[in-house]
Amino acid sequence: MSINYSEKIPNNVNLSEDKTLQRALEHWQPNYLQWWQDMGPEGAMAHDVYLRTAINVTPDGWAHFGHVKMPDYRWGIFLAQPEESRKVNFGENKGMAAWQDVPGEHRANLRRIIVTQGDTEPASVEQQRHLGLTAPSQYDLRNLFQVNVEEGRHLWAMVYLLHKYFGRDGREEAEALLQRNSGDQDNPRILEAFNEETPDWLAFYMFTYFTDRDGKFQLAALSESGFDPLSRTCRFMLTEEAHHMFVGESGVARVLARTCEVMKQNGIEDPNDVERVRKLGVIDLPTLQRYLNFHFSVTIDLFGADQSSNAATFYSAGLKGRYEETKRDDDHLLKNNTYRILEVKDGALVEKEVPMLNSLNEVLRDDYIRDSIAGVSRWNRVMEKAGINFRLQAPHKAFNRHIGSFAGIRVSPEGRIISDAEWEANVRNWLPSEEDRAYVASLMGRVIEPGKFANWIAPPPVGINRQPIDFEYVRFS
Ligand SMILES: [Fe+2]
Ligand SMILES: [Fe+2]
Numbered sequence: 001m002s003i004n005y006s007e008k009i010p011n012n013v014n015l016s017e018d019k020t021l022q023r024a025l026e027h028w029q030p031n032y033l034q035w036w037q038d039m040g041p042e043g044a045m046a047h048d049v050y051l052r053t054a055i056n057v058t059p060d061g062w063a064h065f066g067h068v069k070m071p072d073y074r075w076g077i078f079l080a081q082p083e084e085s086r087k088v089n090f091g092e093n094k095g096m097a098a099w100q101d102v103p104g105e106h107r108a109n110l111r112r113i114i115v116t117q118g119d120t121e122p123a124s125v126e127q128q129r130h131l132g133l134t135a136p137s138q139y140d141l142r143n144l145f146q147v148n149v150e151e152g153r154h155l156w157a158m159v160y161l162l163h164k165y166f167g168r169d170g171r172e173e174a175e176a177l178l179q180r181n182s183g184d185q186d187n188p189r190i191l192e193a194f195n196e197e198t199p200d201w202l203a204f205y206m207f208t209y210f211t212d213r214d215g216k217f218q219l220a221a222l223s224e225s226g227f228d229p230l231s232r233t234c235r236f237m238l239t240e241e242a243h244h245m246f247v248g249e250s251g252v253a254r255v256l257a258r259t260c261e262v263m264k265q266n267g268i269e270d271p272n273d274v275e276r277v278r279k280l281g282v283i284d285l286p287t288l289q290r291y292l293n294f295h296f297s298v299t300i301d302l303f304g305a306d307q308s309s310n311a312a313t314f315y316s317a318g319l320k321g322r323y324e325e326t327k328r329d330d331d332h333l334l335k336n337n338t339y340r341i342l343e344v345k346d347g348a349l350v351e352k353e354v355p356m357l358n359s360l361n362e363v364l365r366d367d368y369i370r371d372s373i374a375g376v377s378r379w380n381r382v383m384e385k386a387g388i389n390f391r392l393q394a395p396h397k398a399f400n401r402h403i404g405s406f407a408g409i410r411v412s413p414e415g416r417i418i419s420d421a422e423w424e425a426n427v428r429n430w431l432p433s434e435e436d437r438a439y440v441a442s443l444m445g446r447v448i449e450p451g452k453f454a455n456w457i458a459p460p461p462v463g464i465n466r467q468p469i470d471f472e473y474v475r476f477s
Contacts, residue, residue, distance in 0.1 A: 003055055003078060010076030012057060013160070024163050025077075028174055032155070035178045036071060040125055041148055044132045045071050048475040049145045050464065054078055054153075057236050065465045067475060073149045077160040080235035088226030090325050090332035091318040098228040102165045106317050109310075110227055111166055113320060115173050116190055117218060118158030119180065121151045123194035124211070126182035131204055134444035136454035140201070142464065142473035143247045147208060150240045157233045165229065192402065193298045200440045201457075202255060202283060206295035209248025210372060214302045216241050217323055217368045224321025249375050250460060253382050257458040258282055260386035271390035278439060281455045285383075285390045287440065290432045292392055293413060296372065297400035303365035306341050306404040311360040322360065323367040339363060342398060343405055347417055349398055361404075369397060400431065448476065 003012045008026055015022045037045065049070060052063040057078050086098040102110055125148050135141035155177060162170035180187045183195045193214075198207050219241060223234035259282045263269075268276050277284040304311065314320040315334070322328065330337065337356035342349045356363065373394050380391045396415030398406040410423040413430055432440075443456045451470025453459050463469045 003057070003076065005055075005074060010074045010078075012078050015077065018164075021164055024171060025160070028159060028163070028171075031175070031178055032075070032152075032159075033071060035122065036125075036152060039122070039181065040129060040152070041070065041132045041145060042129050044145065045069065046477045047145075048477070050142050050467070050471070050473045051146055051149060052465070054236075054240070057081060057239075059239075062239065070145060070149060073152070075149070075153050075156050077156055078236050079229065079232040080239075082228070082232060086228060086231075088318040089224060090321050091226070091316045092333070093226060093318045094332055096226070096318075098226050098231070100228055102227065106227075106319055107166070109314060109317065110230070110319055111162070111169065111173065113222065113314065114158050114161050114166075114230065115177070117222065118155060118162070118173075118177050119190045120194050120215065121154035121158065122177060123180075123182045123189040123191075124148075124198075124207070125151050126189075127194065127196070127198040127207070128204060131198065131201060134201065134446055135448070136201055136444075136457045137447050137452060137459070138450050138471075138473040139453075139460060139463065139469060140251070140457075141448070143243075144204065145474075147212075147244050147247060150244070153240070154237050157237055161229060161233060191302055193302050196298060199437065200444050201251070202288070202291055202440050203295070205248045205251030205255065206291050207248065208244050209252060209375060210295040210299040211302070212241060212244040212248060213372055214299050214368065216245065217303075217364055217371070220323050221320050221325075221364055224325040226318030249378070251457075252288070253379055254458040254460060255283055255288065255456065256285075256379055256382045257386070258456060259285060259288075260383055260388045261458065263388060264386060269389070271388060281443060283440060283443070283456055285388070285392075286429075287432065287436045289392055290430060290436060291440075292376070293395045293399065294431050296394050300365055300369065300397060301401060301403040303368065304361040304403060306362040306365075307354065307358050308361050309358060312355075312357040315357060315360050322363055341405075344409055344417065349411070349415060349417065365397070369394070395430075448474070 003010050007016060009015060009029060046069060048067040050065060050067050051073065052065050053074055054062055055064045056062045057080050088094055088096045088098055128144065128148060131144055132141055135144065159174045162174045180189050182189050188195045193211060198204050216238065219234040219238050223231050223238065225231045262280050262282045263277060266280060271285040274284040274286060334356045338353045339356040339359040339362065340351045340353055341359050341362050343352045376392050376394055383390050395413035396411060398411040398415055399413050401407055410418045410420060412418050445454065447454045450472050459469055463471055
């Protein structure tokens with residue numbers, strides 16, 4: 001399963017044995033590189049960046065670290081090792097041998113699933129393309145670029161499946177993945193959260209914490225797929241995804257640590273004394289809470305409608321499972337199972353019991369929410385340790401929703417249904433205002449000296465790959 005680097009496209013899928021496929025992908029490759037030049041990290045193509053590159057798919061020692069110019073990064077096609085005599089583990093085909101090819105009757109649905117996942121990968125690179133110009137340190141700049149090149153590789157992962165298993169349709173979809181662009185008026189990315197801007201580094205950390213975690217849950221559900229190549233592709237993508245969420249979690253923690261430190265040094269007890277905190281050039285805690293509210297609510301929309309017949313179809317067909325499907329001890333058919341979802345009734349949110357098969361989006365969303373809340377508690381420990389009387393909190397899942405049964409309903413962060421007037425009167429306290437965003441933007445300035453950090457963020461406790469914090473992570477040219 002080692003990766004062949006002597007070929008134009010590094011891979012562990014014996015690409016050279018399938019000349020037609022190899023040619024098709026080698027034809028797509030220059031278009032990908034052109035997209036990277038046009039839409040990838042701005043003004044950074046000549047930098048030498050200390051990046052990890054996959055060299056193996058086994059858990060130990062899968063990555064190599066070294067300085068590389070991003071356009072020379074070896075993007076490739078890597079599938080996790082096959083699991084012997086793997087089966088379809090859920091749905092109506094449960095017990096059958098896992099499919100090594102696309103079953104005809106599931107072709108359209110599988111294509112849709114793969115295209116939707118594939119579309120998010122280049123979208124996030126586009127959303128983050130200006131951030132390098134205002135990086136708070138070399139260490140952070142390197143992490144941004146690492147996330148970017150790996151999202152690029154995730155696009156490769158999906159494009160491989162499209163080319164190999166979906167013929168001409170697949171090749172057309174692969175082209176379209178390079179043509180849609182985040183935020184484009186005429187040809188936007190498929191999912192709304194991937195058309196939002198990532199305008200500053202606080203937004204970047206929140207995005208990698210919350211939205212890359214959506215990636216983790218989608219990939220985990222797809223890694224259960226009965227379509228074995230999709231499962232193996234997603235399993236290896238998950239290995240890379242962990243670092244993206246680390247960048248987000250540690251990034252927010254470092255912002256919090258710095259704010260607390262500066263508050264302490266200056267004897268500021270009241271976290272709501274925003275004016276004094278801002279005068280000191282750090283990000284006030286209420287603004288952090290509003291960024292959290294925004295990214296949390298936009299991200300949980302990505303899981304789709306709470307009641308969905310598509311989700312039921314994908315599950316029953318064996319295409320997309322639940323998070324950790326095979327670790328659950330039910331019948332994996334779910335025909336008789338129910339699930340409690342929330343609905344709006346007489347001006348209040350009430351629980352309602354519905355068939356589980358139709359609520360699988362909600363099941364995945366709830367698993368996601370549990371996982372993201374765990375990190376919020378870890379952030380709160382930073383403030384607790386510093387003796388600052390403020391705690392972050394994930395908003396209620398009905399807050400600021402645009403998809404599903406809460407769309408168009410005004411709900412406070414605590415989960416109370418409110419009037420438009422109450423929403424308007426309070427929204428500045430709940431979601432980042434123009435002024436908040438302008439303040440955060442005003443802090444963004446490029447710090448490029450090794451070992452130096454912008455005033456608003458604490459250094460990390462350790463460097464990347466056991467390198468010192470003042471290591472030259474990026475060599476500029
Ligand atoms: Fe990704
Ligand atoms: Fe990611």
